Amino acid sequence: MSRLTEDNVRVAHEIISRYPRPRSATIPLLHLAQQQDGYVTNDAIRHIGELVGATSAEVLGTATFYEMFKFEPVGKYLVNICRTMSCALMGGEELMHHAEHRLGIKAGSTTPDGMFTLEHAECQAACTEAPTLQVNYRYRFRVTPETFDALIDDLAAGRLDSEIPAHGTVARIRQHIPAERGVGAVPPEDATNAPSWMTVAEAPK
Amino acid sequence: MTTTESNDVEAAEVVVDPNAVSVTINGKQFTARKGDLIIKAAENAGAYIPHFCYHDRMSSVGMCRMCLVEVDTGRGPQLMPSCMFPVAPGMVVETESPASKAAQEGIIELLLANHPLDCPVCDKGGECPLQDQSFSHGPGESRYIEEKRHYEKPIAVSELVLLDRERCILCDRCTRFADEVAGDALIQFTSRGNTTQVATFPDEPFSSYFSGNTVQICPVGALTAKPYRFKARPWDLQEAESTCTTCSVGCRTAVQSSRDELLRYQGVDSDPVNWGWLCDKGRFSFEGVKSDDRLTTPLVRTANGHESTSWNSANAGAVRMITDAIAAGGASSVAVLGGARGSNEDAFAWARLAHDVIGTPNVSAQLGDGLPVGVLGMNRATIDQASSAATIILLAPDLKEELPVLYLRLRDAAVKNRSRIIEFAPKATGLTRYAWRTVFYEPGTQADAVSATLAQPEIAAQLAKGEVVIVAGRANLAESSAGTTAALLALSAALPEAKVLPALRRGNVVGAISVGMRRGKGGLDSTGILNAAAAGKIECLILVGADPIADVPDADLARRALAGARRIIAVDTFITDSSRLADVVFPAAAYAEKAGTTTNIEGRVTTLAHKVTVTGTSRPDWMVAAELAQLLGTDLGFGCVDDVTAAIAAAVDGFEEVTAEALEAAANGVLAGVASFDAIATPTVVLGDRNSYNFRLVVSRKLYDQAVGTAHSPSLAKLAAGGAVFVHPLDIARIGSAIGADVKVSTPKATIVLSLAADDSVQRGTAWVPFNQTGAKIGELIDAAAAVTDVRIESL
């Protein structure tokens, strides 16, 4: 159970500063918390509420709406196998059966060694490459039982560490707006003039 | 049969009302108001549209889809949620067309799909919108044969409210109320889709002062209040409309009882006052009325302590004490304190007894924690005027703690951008986060803070924007009223057009003062009376529902006053720290046990309902006064409460219009006129040297404390937080002690021990202690004569 670390609070403030209202940073900060701890802790929720000016209940309400946020530890690798139409037509269900056998767990659970969590996923936007899966949101296309087994072996052996970070990290590259280049976010109530490049004046209705 | 019927068709006068919108509802032409939602316009036209999520005191969300009706705006009939669309000219609305009915039946079936249908064991059964509308607008049977959703039930979302998620239909009313109306977004939807549920964050309960409202507006039995659960069926309840007197906002309530037992108060929507809302203290205070600790018979002091006696002997004893007092020290050696907790009638009868029968000028309805009565003579604002003023100036206690529903109204004004709040306060309050400007002052310096603030051009520009209303009351009990009075006078001198809304908290304090419970010529105010009593100059002190030991900020003065008064007569509902010292105690009828009228802070007079039989032999205060007057040789002419109401209308300046007939006719009560009072004299605020080592003390009330009504309502009593001394987090180090540790808090007068706590709403250099909490006898440190109180805080 932990609040955001000092370094992450700095990142959090940078993220918040990009939005006209701090509340908009809620989802990015929840990702940050999940990156820090592998899942979203209650302390992190409380901390995010303080940072964006919301109650813990409001942050919880937002967090639980979105499937990517986990509220208890999951495996190092979250394996999501798609089961929506195109993947189902091309053998997604059979792939899930194979995965359950290979990992020895049912969908929705984690291997005893804490390495793998297996989940059903809905459409992953790679329908032409069915059946698909994602490991910590990194794609694998046209997966067969053989390529699935090889993937699991590689992950377990740490051979994919450079490509696939542990659960919690989605993008490894963050946007950074250099101070001298950024325009800066302005609360909407303080930005009621037309932008400078809009030369034609509009009469308010 | 012959009928004479006029064939004259009056020439239709063409009046173009810019706010009129002509629509057709179920084939009938109807003139709606511009901006009215279809659902509202239809209801006004007599066509009820079923709904669950829509509530006319909250924003529409279009969530339940129950109010879908066919609307034709010229492009053919379409199903539209009538809670989301305002009327438009020429609109054709069909609330009962086959398509509308099919949609409504479909929604009911879907809402019931996962509803447990446990109506026979559900508190809401019998008054349940889901049940009622299933009968009136449902298909009659369900085709749903799947397994229903299951959740643990019920779960406590707060100390007072339980949630049954299986019954919940996810209408967003409670969550919207918490966020939008109360500003306490502590309950939220969590999860998504079919598993959406209402929840609190772990260890952060829905501890809103307004949580009971969610129970009242829940359209199913999902939210229930502990004090009412399984106590009655709605069809067994009898109800009468009344006014809450827990504080002086004057919220309208429905007082409900069954078999002569009070069971529930519900909020009634009074447009100028409470909009249907109640605070939890008001809502659940009925428990105190039926407490087993209530007094049932008169008591007289004997060598063995208090003993029960008859009314006749108690009356005789009291009369003897009064006549002895007059004989010994003259009429002015009798003093009367109180009246602010009863009805106008109670106060008036006691005022007549004191001023006209006994002849003493020493009468006061306040207890050293109010303002000079002249504040009631200022240009009075109504709550509506305050919550629509361009600027609201707060020179007041924390309204969320003391006048909670006024807080809701002013918060609404601020969040909907109708008003800007300029707040003067010694510490942050519930409204601070909504205030446009908050000026923190050190106690005693509020007049300077006001002058400095008014001199700012930005403030002046804001004040010039329109109406200004000043909300005035005592923010700090650890200082005399001088500082606040001086600041108020400075404000009203600078803003002569501004209206004033007095923030005095006791239920009928405005009514009591108005009808005569105030000092007469040459008389003493409450602090004066207590000082005189302490000096042995009061032969007989009469306490009418007053408990000086608990309520007077200067505890030592109160104690000395009660010890110094030769005789004490008390009229009370309970044995309190003060009535325990009385020679005679009369048992008083409590709220809902007597009829009459009450006056709120605006001067609005509304009726009180007599709903249940009195406890024991207790009597209304006015009756006690009338009988004593009779025995003292004066017939006040009060045979029943209506006589007193009529006498007030006949005798009291400003109450001429407040007649029984007028009260009967007016749904929202009658606004009494403002009487003339002596102008408030400008006080001099003498501040001693400020020793920077000391903390300047701020003492204020929390909603829940050890007040007698709260202490005897079991559900509320446990919500009182308990005492501690709070300082700013950065001041903790200065004290050399740790948070949670016991510290010595002392003045030259006394020392008490309190636990130390940090709170960033407290300003640096000041210390805050909540008043009248267990384990915190802060009154020991307060000196009624001093302009401010400075304390030293040291580790033990």
Next chain:
Amino acid sequence: MTGTTYSHAPGFVAGDRPQIVTARFEYEDSYTLERAIATDGYAGLRAALSRSATEVHDEVKAATVLGRGGAGFPAGTKWGLTPAGVWPRYLVVNGDESEPGTYKDRLLMERDPHQLIEGCLIACYAAGLSQCFLYIRGEMALAQERVAAALNEAYAAGYVGRNILGSDFSLDIVLHWGAGAYVVGEETALIESLEGNRGMPRLKPPFFPAAIGLYGKPTIVNNVETMANLPWLMRNGSAAYTAIGSATSPGTRMVAVSGHVKRPGVYEIINGTTTFRDLLYGEEFCGGIRDNNELKAFVPGGGSAPWFLPDQLDLPFEGRLIGAAGSMAGSGAVMVMDDTTDIPNAALTLTRFYAHESCGKCTPCREGGTWLMRILDRVVAGQGTQRDLDQLLEVGGTICPGDFPHASSERLGLAAVPFPYKMTTICFVGPSAYTPVHSALTLFRDEFEAKLVKRTFIPVTAVSVSETEAAL
């Protein structure tokens, strides 16, 4: 010519056709600023900045760039719907692509983020939008990384930020990302999500985002592919743009064809004229049904679209024509089912998707979607009855009252019911849970009936009361 695939862009198939948005895909380093600059990158922005905002806006209007998110509303017209004189205005770019069968925005973000950034700059310049939020689906890690890196490059090079290219046009583009909720692709839900809330749609009308959107201010919500069209349009002009495609659907559009075809892939096709037969059977497209099986049915425009039969193969991919034939072009996604397909199960995979993705706000979707899924689940498992099949249609009727659109069928003697449907919900998630059920049951009821539980009944001989009495 047959389609070309690149190992660095899995799923994408190039062909010998005009390329408006995928021209850079052939380069392995297409996502870098260096490659972008070398291939006309930001030339469209320069062209735009050399003209007034109004002129740029007029150019986009003249090109009739239809929104590529699903609804197909012209972008230039949408920008003009903001109330006059109300500022600030925002741009929210919808990259929350998650409609079943659909993906093209992901490729555009992964393969050519600078084209997207350039498009956003042009749109904000033209419509006077003072801040841009690029909302990328949470599960798309690579797209987020590529866009973040591209934004960092573009800021450093002066293409984004203060005084862009030395002009008085200044704009921040903020990369925002989601966390897994399909409904957030709906524009009002997207705005809620961007405000830090639960992504539950707001009712529109009365207020469309163009009038009251992000933070209550005028907000334009446009799809990634829509933005990606703008640089080409600015470089080449509206006349060149409208010269491609049909009069009502100019330009190109990206279409993903998945399921039982020989070469599933994402194709940039000529808008409005390419037919489904071209797409499914053409050598430069999918090249026919897998194993040369028969085509049974296909979903023409993403999982929300009513299904088509082989009867509709000769329709061109054009919004209005598809609508009249009983479905929708939607987000450009064709899912193909051959004759081996278990139709009830295929319908279940879609209904389950929409039931799962319901936000829970509107009762018909929250309760009805799950109800449909449960019944369908039972039927697919062989536990259904005739009553269940009727019940599916009745529950659907509560979500979508009145006639529901469907394709014509020679085999069944059915005439088409055109799109759209009526609905009792705010957004399309609820109706979309019913769409596959309705299509499958209307077009293939026999397959459902074949799965119903087979009960053997004990025959009861009817005996009249009088006969019984007589026997006594």
